[in-house]
Amino acid sequence: MQIKHQIFRNRYQDSVSLMQISARISALADIAQASVVMGTPTNQAQLVEAGLACSESAGPNDLIIAVRGSAAACDEALALAATALDSKPASGGESSVVEAAPNNLARAQALHAEANLALISVPGDYAAAEAIKALRLGMHVMLFSDNISLALEKRIKTFAQQQKRLVMGPDCGTAIINGMPLGFANVVKRGAIGVVGASGTGVQEVTCRIDQLGSGISQALGTGGHDLHDDIGGLSMQAGLEALAEDPATQVIVLVSKPPAREVADRILAQAQKAGKPVVVHFLGADPASVARPGITVAHTLAHTAEVAVALERAQAAPAVASALSAQDAQLLNAAAASLAAQRSDIRGVFAGGTFCFEAQLLCQRAGFVAASNTPVKGNSMIADRWQSHGHTLVDMGDDEYTRGRPHPMIDPTLRNQRILAELTDPATAVVLFDVVLGYGAAADPVAELLEVCSKARQQAAAAALPVLVAHVCGTAADPQDRARQITRLRQAGVLVADCNAQAAQWASHVALQQAARRTAGVAGAAQ
Structure with missing residues (x-):
């Protein structure tokens, strides 16, 4: 194995483009790891931690390509990355004049006076300025x-508040503005439901589910994950709530977040009561009684949030959250688990979406399963080894500790799929629970490598029964990856595909409960 680098001086590219190039070259044969980043101190420190330290000096305006693999594969990867960086849209004629792209915001605004939103994706050291x-x-x-x-x-x-402008972020990965998906977002129908969320994949789940139920989105505004922290005070959520309250196209407002600080929650809920429109609130893991207010409908899962919003838009009664497993689902799960060895006991969750991991932990916990995680909810424990599972384990593979020097698993699922393979071949695993996230920015064919993983696991297992695989696909029919097609391919590979993340967690819990009952019955039988 060799490590090779190439540095492009004064060559800026946005982080999404660089992650996509990283994913392309990571997929090459005989490449163990690859990263394409700007040479900021933070990124260079992450390269060191990932084992891709660059010996040549590079500055924050320089672009670094770092690869590890065979010598020939490294050369191929560097060449492919350079080509991708240099690629330009094809010309529309025999000769044309291409105007230089604006190199600052003021020039961009001068060229596009109608533009009133700046999407900023530069290294964090410079993003604030x-x-x-x-x-x-x-x-x-x-x-x-x-x-x-x-x-x-x-x-x-605070400055944005003074200027009466909205700031989505930092670390805002998802938004839909006037029908335009931004960042990691899905293609959803336009409609009358507005969403403000401090969670990227949480917003994706809610907006996709609304689309699947036949309704649509007016606006989906992200706030960034720290907005509801005591130090920030929910400034972006309040601004988004105010904007949707004033928007004539929005009839129902949805607020989604992990539990905010108490004072921040009270402030937001008080403002929501004054919106003059139905407001649905889902603070994951919060006591519903602490959220309930006149004029506010409390939702209990991400999917339930969408169901309640659609019902209110249609002037219908808010549906109750589905808590009991249907007889049909129980039959499906029992059949899938019938051949499992009795010692298979554990739920192993491997997620690309951080909020999906958070929600799954909450729901498995309610079913009686205390788990370990790298992002544990209250009552769960921190994993002792981020690469090795013990007992019930639910891992967010999109967390910083897994993405340093690597693309996010929604862009490049390679590392996530390796983890799934390890869980499938662990004799303690009863059920593997995972998500597949579609949309702009996500992998073009996220299921392809996963199917190879399933095939490889079956080969390694020989005659032994594999754990039950349970998944949910977050996306829509209009997404580039086509949700229905991805679901069909997963089911053909023997994966049980739930309608939503909450249902998938419920299914995984049922399998583990059945296994626990089998072991109890076996012990009782042996004692007689």
Whole structure:
């Protein structure tokens, strides 16, 4: 194995483009690891941690390609990355004049006077300054960038509040503005339901489920994961709530977040009561009694949030959350688990979406399963080894510790699929629970490698029964990957595909409960 680098001086590319190039070259044969990043101190530190340290000096405006693999594969990867960086749209004629792209926000606004939103995806060391510049130019801001301190975030959002502008982020990965998906977002129908969320995949689940139920989205506004922290005070959620309350196209408002700080929650809920429109609130893991207010409908899962919003839009009674497993689902799961060895006991969750991991932990916990996780909910424990599972384990593979020097698993699922293979071949695993996230920015064919993993696991297992595989696919029929097609291929490979993340967690819990009952019955029988 060799490590090779190539540095492009003064060559900026946004982080999404770089993650996509990283994913392409990571997929090459004989490449063990690859990363394409800007040479900021933070990124270079992450390369060191990932074992891809660059010996040649590079500055924050320089682009670094780092690869590890066979010598020939490294050369191929560097060449492919360079070609991808240099690729340009095909010309429309024999000769044309291409205007140079604007190199700052002021020039971009001069060329496009109608533009009023800046999407900022530069290294975090510089993103705060660019956000302030955009606000001074009178633009709203979507900050895809992360690694921005709470102090800087508060400064940006306080200034935005003074300017009566909206800031989505930092670390805002998902938004849908006037029908346009931004970041990791899905293709959903336009409609009358507006969403404000502090969770990217949470917003994706809610908006996709609304689309699947036949309704649509007016706007979906992200806030960034730290917005509801005490130090920030929910400034972006309040601004988004105010904007949707004033939007004539929005009839129902949805608020989604992990549990906010108590004072922040009270402030937001008080504002929601004054919206003059039905408001659905889902604070994952919060006591429903602490959220309930006149004029506010409390939802209990991400899928239930969408169901309640659609019902309110149609002037129908809010549906109760589905709690009991249907007889048909129980029969399906029991048949799938019938051949499992009795010692298979554990739920192993492997997620690309952080909120999906969070929700699954909550629901498995309610079913009686305390689990370990790298992002544990209250009552669960921190994993002792991030690469090795013991007992019930639910892991967020999109967390920073797994993405340093690597693309996010929604872009490149290779590392996530390796984890799934390890869980499938562990004799303690009863059920493997995972998500597949579709949409813009996500892998073009996320199921392809997963099917190879399933085939490889079957070969390794020989005659032994594999654990039950349970998945849910977050996406829509209009997404580039086509949700129905992905579901069909998973089912053909023997995967049980649930309608939503909550149902998938419920199914996984049922399998584990059945296995526990079998072991109890076996012990009782042996004692007689």
